Amino acid sequence: MFQVMRNGNDRIDVEMSGQLDSNEMRAALDELSQKSEGIAHGRLFCRAHDIHLPTLATMGIEVSRLPKMFTFVRRFERMAVVADQGWVRKTSEIEGALIPGLTIKAFDPKQVVEAERWLYQ
Incomplete structure (x- = not known):
């Protein structure tokens, strides 16, 4: 979802759970x-619960859409990720360190x- x-x-508020297939990722x-x-x-406020690792096809969609994703990401300065899984919180903060201009903090x-x-400090 x-x-x-x-x-x-x-x-923008995002809520996600489960595993996205490549069609869902494209639409998202x-x-x-x-x-x-x-x-x-x-x-950007993101709630993530019960996330499953993405499939290779889903990761391929993300990679193929990198130019569009960079346009989207440049619109934001801060992203709060609220996640019930430690690996999701850690991955989010690593991504934040790799994306210039976007600060990501996990909770x-x-x-x-x-x-x-x-988000508003």
Whole structure:
């Protein structure tokens, strides 16, 4: 499952769970790009639960869409990831270290209030 919701002028909320196949990943990336149009210096709030490792086909979609993803990512300054799995939190923070201009911080599900507060510091 992957849901994208615009939350005001500068924020996108994403909720994801399970495992995305390549078709779902393609649709998710398109929806993220579309719903983030017009955002500058944005905030991204992501809730992830019970995430499964992506398939090779799904990772291939991500790689093939890198130019579009970089356009999307440049619209955001901060991303809070609330995840119930330690490996998802760690992976998110590693990605944040690799993406210039985007700061990603991961939180435990018990820290939702702190995650939302951090987005706007």
